[in-house]
Amino acid sequence: MPTFPLSVLDLAIVGRDETVADSLAGCVRMAQRAESLGYSRVWYAEHHNMSSIASSATAVLIAHVAAHTTTIRLGSGGVMLPNHAPLVIAEQFGTLATLHPGRIDLGLGRAPGTDQVTLRALRRDPMAADSFPQDVLELQGYLADETRVPTIHATPGRGTHVPIYILGSSLFGAQLAAMLGLPYAFASHFAPAALEAALSVYRRDFQPSEQLDAPYAMAAVNVIAAPTAADAEHQRVTRRRALGRRMLTRGGQRLDDAQIDAILDSPDGSFVDEMMTFTACGTPDDVRAYLEEFQRFTGADELMTVHQGGVVDDRILSLTLTAKAMGLGE
Numbered sequence: 001m002p003t004f005p006l007s008v009l010d011l012a013i014v015g016r017d018e019t020v021a022d023s024l025a026g027c028v029r030m031a032q033r034a035e036s037l038g039y040s041r042v043w044y045a046e047h048h049n050m051s052s053i054a055s056s057a058t059a060v061l062i063a064h065v066a067a068h069t070t071t072i073r074l075g076s077g078g079v080m081l082p083n084h085a086p087l088v089i090a091e092q093f094g095t096l097a098t099l100h101p102g103r104i105d106l107g108l109g110r111a112p113g114t115d116q117v118t119l120r121a122l123r124r125d126p127m128a129a130d131s132f133p134q135d136v137l138e139l140q141g142y143l144a145d146e147t148r149v150p151t152i153h154a155t156p157g158r159g160t161h162v163p164i165y166i167l168g169s170s171l172f173g174a175q176l177a178a179m180l181g182l183p184y185a186f187a188s189h190f191a192p193a194a195l196e197a198a199l200s201v202y203r204r205d206f207q208p209s210e211q212l213d214a215p216y217a218m219a220a221v222n223v224i225a226a227p228t229a230a231d232a233e234h235q236r237v238t239r240r241r242a243l244g245r246r247m248l249t250r251g252g253q254r255l256d257d258a259q260i261d262a263i264l265d266s267p268d269g270s271f272v273d274e275m276m277t278f279t280a281c282g283t284p285d286d287v288r289a290y291l292e293e294f295q296r297f298t299g300a301d302e303l304m305t306v307h308q309g310g311v312v313d314d315r316i317l318s319l320t321l322t323a324k325a326m327g328l329g330e
Contacts, residue, residue, distance in 0.1 A: 005040040012055035023054040026312030035072035037323035043077030049118040059092040075105025078167040082128035090142035094157025107165040174198040181209025189220035192277040219300040222279035225321040284325035
């Protein structure tokens with residue numbers, strides 16, 4: 001058994017030859033496999049207007065997966081709270097926790113999870129992120145026994161005490177999680193630059209709370225585990241191209257592999273490689289060695305593995321090979 005918990009952030013990727021329905025069915029399969037293998041939890045992230053990611057209606061997806069699993073914890077990694085009224089999120093996750101007691105997590109972020117044009121379509125106030133700390137406290141109150149807003153209660157939600165996690169990729173989230181005494185999850189699978197500094201600030205400034213008496217830090221890491229190193233490298237290259245097409249091309253633009261490789265190898269594409277700085281790629285033994293070293297490097301209490309295969313079957317195989325290499329078992 002590993003000396004630290006392993007969990008999963010499922011990005012609900014829609015592969016080039018897959019439909020959204022394929023991706024969502026794959027989320028169920030991934031969670032069922034993660035449950036059988038002994039992973040601690042599976043989270044889903046809120047994104048909007050991205051044709052390659054199917055987890056936009058995060059609470060709905062969690063409900064669907066929860067109905068098809070029995071024990072594994074499920075949650076958001078995360079809900080982008082400035083896109084929503086805290087009361088609505090309390091009611092959604094209070095409903096989930098009532099239907100699936102002891103299995104629901106609520107990870108919160110303050111980024112929009114989309115681009116500026118889509119922000120307007122969401123009717124989101126561009127200044128909403130400024131009130132994120134206050135919104136977290138308001139939401140926390142709705143899930144507790146006593147609301148912070150007189151006469152306003154979440155039903156379902158009140159008294160469910162759904163555990164809240166703060167997500168971040170900068171020092172802001174680390175500082176807020178420390179101040180509120182909440183667990184902190186760093187998005188090092190796509191924004192690695194501030195990882196060390198954020199975890200240091202979080203641990204240094206942590207204040208115990210009713211939810212948590214000591215710091216609890218989680219770090220996300222990309223994983224591509226395959227039977228051979230060549231298979232894993234092929235998947236890494238394919239995923240790199242997919243990220244490049246999503247981030248470096250305009251809508252409707254279709255570039256072949258040579259064209260996207262040329263862009264990725266230019267200065268304009270360097271940030272895609274930076275996003276994948278922390279990636280365990282290779283055979284099961286390679287992945288085990290990387291994850292153990294990454295955990296020592298970060299001191300993380302829990303690793304959130306982000307399996308980056310381009311199709312569902314590759315991600316499930318990576319999930320399985322990683323679990324067995326790390327000593328998890330069915």
